[in-house]
Every structure is written in structure tokens, then in C-alpha cells.
Amino acid sequence: MPLTFTITERLPGKSGRAGELETPHGVIQTPAFVTVGTKATVKAVTPEAVKAAGAQVVLANTYHLYLQPGEDLIAQAGGLGKFMHWEGPTMTDSGGFQVFSLGAAYGHRLGKIVQAAELEKAESETISVYDESLATQHGRLAIIDEEGVSFTSHLDGSFHRFTPERSIEIQHKIGADMIFAFDECTSPTAPYEYQKEALDRTHRWAKRSLDAHRTNLSARKSQGIFGVVQGGRYEDLRRESARELARLEFDGFGIGGSFSKEDMNTAVGWVCEELPEEKPRHLLGIGEPLDLFGGIENGADLFDCVAPTRIARTGMVYTKQGKINLFNERYRNDFTPLDEGCGCATCTHYTKAYLSHLFRAKEMLAATLATQHNLHFLIHLVENIRTALLEGRFEQYKEEFLSVYKS
Numbered sequence: 001m002p003l004t005f006t007i008t009e010r011l012p013g014k015s016g017r018a019g020e021l022e023t024p025h026g027v028i029q030t031p032a033f034v035t036v037g038t039k040a041t042v043k044a045v046t047p048e049a050v051k052a053a054g055a056q057v058v059l060a061n062t063y064h065l066y067l068q069p070g071e072d073l074i075a076q077a078g079g080l081g082k083f084m085h086w087e088g089p090t091m092t093d094s095g096g097f098q099v100f101s102l103g104a105a106y107g108h109r110l111g112k113i114v115q116a117a118e119l120e121k122a123e124s125e126t127i128s129v130y131d132e133s134l135a136t137q138h139g140r141l142a143i144i145d146e147e148g149v150s151f152t153s154h155l156d157g158s159f160h161r162f163t164p165e166r167s168i169e170i171q172h173k174i175g176a177d178m179i180f181a182f183d184e185c186t187s188p189t190a191p192y193e194y195q196k197e198a199l200d201r202t203h204r205w206a207k208r209s210l211d212a213h214r215t216n217l218s219a220r221k222s223q224g225i226f227g228v229v230q231g232g233r234y235e236d237l238r239r240e241s242a243r244e245l246a247r248l249e250f251d252g253f254g255i256g257g258s259f260s261k262e263d264m265n266t267a268v269g270w271v272c273e274e275l276p277e278e279k280p281r282h283l284l285g286i287g288e289p290l291d292l293f294g295g296i297e298n299g300a301d302l303f304d305c306v307a308p309t310r311i312a313r314t315g316m317v318y319t320k321q322g323k324i325n326l327f328n329e330r331y332r333n334d335f336t337p338l339d340e341g342c343g344c345a346t347c348t349h350y351t352k353a354y355l356s357h358l359f360r361a362k363e364m365l366a367a368t369l370a371t372q373h374n375l376h377f378l379i380h381l382v383e384n385i386r387t388a389l390l391e392g393r394f395e396q397y398k399e400e401f402l403s404v405y406k407s
Contacts, residue, residue: 002177003224003251005280005301009390015272015299018389021280023089023177024222025081028056030280031296031389033287033382034091034304035375039064040074040084043309044367045375047086052345053375054383058086059304062170063095067153067160071173079175090176091304094167094209096183096228096256097285144184146201164208172219180254181209183228188257195232202230203244210248224251226282229271232257238267242274252280255300265294272299289318289381290407293398296385303382308374313367315359318377322406324352326370331356344376 004022011017021028035042035055042050042058050058060080065071077083080090142151148163167182183202186195206227213225227245231237245253253275255268268283275281280301286292287305295303308318315326319339324331337347338355346355346369358366381401388397 001224001251002220002222003280005252005278007277011297011389011394012392014297015269016297016389016394017299017301018386019280019301021089021301023057023224025087025089025177026056028089028302029383029386030301031292031382031386032056032302033292033379034059034282034302035379036061036304036306036309037084037086038306039068040080042371042375044313044364044371045309047084049345049368049372050086050375051088053372054379055088055375056379057089057091057302058084059091059093060084060174060176061095062092062167062174063097063162065092065174066095066170067155071170075173075175081175089178091178091282092171092174092176092180093284094171094180094182094228095162096167096180097185144201146204148182148205149184164205165212168209168212168216168225172213172216172223176223178224178226178252179213181206181225181227181250183230183254183256185257186230186232188232190232192232192234192237195230195234195237199230199237199241202228203241206245206248206250210250226250226252226254226280228254228256228284229275230257231267233263233267235267235270238270239274242271246274246276250279252282254282254284256284264291265298268295268300269298275299287378288407289378289405290402292378292382293385293402296382296389297394297398305378308378309371312370312374315356315366315370317355317370318374320401320404326352326356326359338370338373339377342373342376344373346370346373346376 002024005019007017007019009018019030021030034057035050037058038061040060065074074080074083081087142149148161150161152159164182171179182205184198186198213220227248227250229241229245231241255271272281281299282302283295283300285305286295287303287307292303316323317338331352334352336352338352339347350369355366355369388394
């Protein structure tokens with residue numbers, strides 16, 4: 001088997017656990033934060049800097065790599081790791097989230113997490129997967145049918161099609177250690193009836209993805225495949241999805257879809273109660289500090305999120321007290337590190353005043369230094385949570401962190 005997962009400690013009275021996930025390119029100590037390298041690069045920083053930040057594993061995006069530079073070129077380079085000079089474990093998503101972002105969510109500013117007030121407002125609007133007004137606009141169309149999804153490229157408007165079999169074929173060529181079954185990620189505002197329809201389709205696609213993976217004897221020896229649990233905010237659908245996928249021989253499971261901010265932890269708990277204990281669980285696209293505590297407590301082992309790199313490029317950085325914006329006037333002459341006691345390369349050598357200057361001057365180094373810090377912050381936060389769990393003081397550490405951190 002390409003993946004081996006071992007649980008080393010459990011959180012008493014909860015679904016949380018610490019473990020080790022062995023992959024063809026190294027062991028991941030879980031729970032772990034997965035650094036996102038969308039296009040075979042973590043934006044603004046080198047792979048060496050990503051490793052120095054403590055990253056154990058990098059996730060790349062199938063949709064984007066398919067469009068540019070193409071899976072065949074990456075295969076010729078020897079696979080994702082060699083192509084981007086990353087020696088550790090790697091993952092690729094399935095491209096399913098792009099169905100959501102190019103279709104139902106386009107133009108509505110909807111993400112995977114919404115506040116209850118936003119959800120109530122959005123539910124009063126009509127959101128459809130296919131929108132006539134978008135049909136002629138490049139990169140703004142995704143049409144879902146039983147076989148797969150047809151979409152236009154955001155790069156040049158060219159027309160493309162993903163099926164479960166095609167997604168798996170692309171991921172085989174990209175060559176990551178862990179790949180995902182093709183799924184449909186629905187809007188958090190989608191009605192129950194559509195969530196159910198999409199869920200049934202995702203289960204059929206999961207079976208087809210697994211069959212496609214099994215037929216490639218070489219890939220199945222070197223790549224593990226994860227099924228993706230969907231079901232939106234509905235307990236019966238979430239549990240049904242987890243049970244259905246648990247019957248299939250996946251190497252691990254992703255927890256996908258969209259949530260309201262208020263019920264995410266509950267939904268993760270429902271899913272983890274149904275999934276097999278002995279297999280790893282990846283909470284897709286979630287990575288804010290408060291969400292990490294909730295996800296780990298309720299049974300998730302891996303997390304990925306673009307937030308640390310994305311907000312870094314806007315001058316926003318994490319600190320133990322919460323996020324700060326380096327464009328604020330108060331940081332112009334603040335000669336202290338971004339976060340006292342952090343220990344990352346940025347905090348060791350540079351001050352808030354210097355980074356504030358770089359951002360105001362629109363220097364590229366600003367994004368590099370802020371990204372290094374944000375990655376270090378989240379990666380080591382999860383490391384610290386893991387250590388606390390192993391030492392039987394998870395609740396104490398959580399209380400200490402949350403008493404200071406302001407979201």
C-alpha cells in the first residue's frame with residue numbers, strides 16, 4: 001500500500017487524534033497543516049523557504065496544472081515533486097472545487113465558509129449552476145451533467161471537460177503521493193434537494209474515480225486516493241456521504257464542500273463519527289487558527305488553505321494576539337518583530353517598520369517575508385496543538401491560545 005496511517009494518541013472524549021501518515025516521500029506527523037502550492041509553487045517563496053517554515057507536505061491544484069503547463073510536461077519532468085524541487089510528500093486536489101468556483105459561486109463572492117448572516121442573505125437569492133448570462137464569457141462557465149463538467153478556461157476561454165476518469169488520469173501524470181476522487185462541491189446556499197442530487201452524483205463519481213485509479217497498476221502502487229465527503233450543512237446528508245464512501249476502498253478521506261462558520265465543527269464531527277478510524281481525514285480548504293482547533297478536536301488529521309499566503313500578499317500577518325495589517329499607520333515606526341518569540345526567519349531579522357515600508361513601496365520582498373512568517377505561524381500552531389494532544393494538555397493549550405488570540 002502506498003499510504004500507511006498509524007494513530008499514536010487520542011483526545012479523551014473527542015474524535016481528535018495524533019498520528020503518523022507514511023507516504024512514498026516521507027512521514028507526515030499528524031495533525032498537520034498542508035501548504036498550498038497551487039501551480040507547483042507556493043506563491044512568493046522558494047521550496048527551501050517552505051521547508052524552513054516547517055512544512056511537511058505541499059498540495060497542488062489539478063485544474064490549474066492541467067491548463068498550465070499541462071500534465072504531460074510535469075510527467076516528463078519526473079512528477080510534481082521533481083518539477084518544483086520539493087522532496088517531501090505531495091497532494092493534488094481533483095479539480096472539483098473549480099466546478100463550484102466557476103459555476104454556482106461565480107459573481108456571488110461565496111466561499112467554502114460563510115457567516116450565518118451572509119448565508120441568510122444568499123439563500124434569498126437564486127444561485128444556479130448554469131447561468132445564461134455567463135455562457136459567452138470566457139472562464140466563467142461550468143456546466144455539470146451526469147458524466148462530468150464542461151468549462152471554459154479562465155486563461156484563454158478555450159473549452160474543456162473533466163470527468164472522474166479524466167481527473168484521475170491527470171493526477172496520475174502529475175504524480176502526487178495523495179490524490180482525490182472527482183467530486184461536486186456545492187454552494188452553502190444550495191437547497192436540500194440540490195445538495196442531495198449533487199451528493200448522489202459525487203458518490204457515483206467517487207466509484208468511477210476509484211475504478212479508474214485501480215486500473216492503473218503503476219499509479220496504485222505509488223499514489224493513495226482519497227474519497228471526498230459532501231452534503232453541505234445537512235446532518236443526514238453528511239452522515240450518508242461518509243457511510244457511503246467508507247464502504248469503498250479509499251486510502252483516506254477528504255471532507256469537502258461548504259459550511260456556515262457556525263456549524264463547520266459540528267459537520268466535521270458528524271463525518272468523523274462515520275468514517276473508518278484507521279484512515280486519515282483531510283479537511284479541504286480550511287486553515288484559519290480557530291478552525292484548526294475545531295477541526296482537530298472533531299477528528300480531522302490534515303488541513304490545507306490558501307489564506308496564509310493570500311493574506312500575506314495584502315500586508316496581513318498572523319500574530320499570537322490575532323491578525324494585524326502592516327499598512328496601519330502605527331507600524332510605520334514599530335521596530336519590533338511581527339510576532340515576539342516567533343522564531344521564523346522573518347521575525348528573526350526584520351521589523352514591522354521594515355515590512356510596512358516594503359508594502360507601502362510595493363516591493364516584492366514584502367510578500368516573501370510576510371508569507372514566510374504566515375506559513376511558519378500556522379504550521380507551528382498545528383505542531384503545538386499536536387504536542388499538546390500527545391502530552392494530554394490539549395484543552396489547556398486551546399484555552400491559553402484562545403484567551404489571547406482575537407480573530
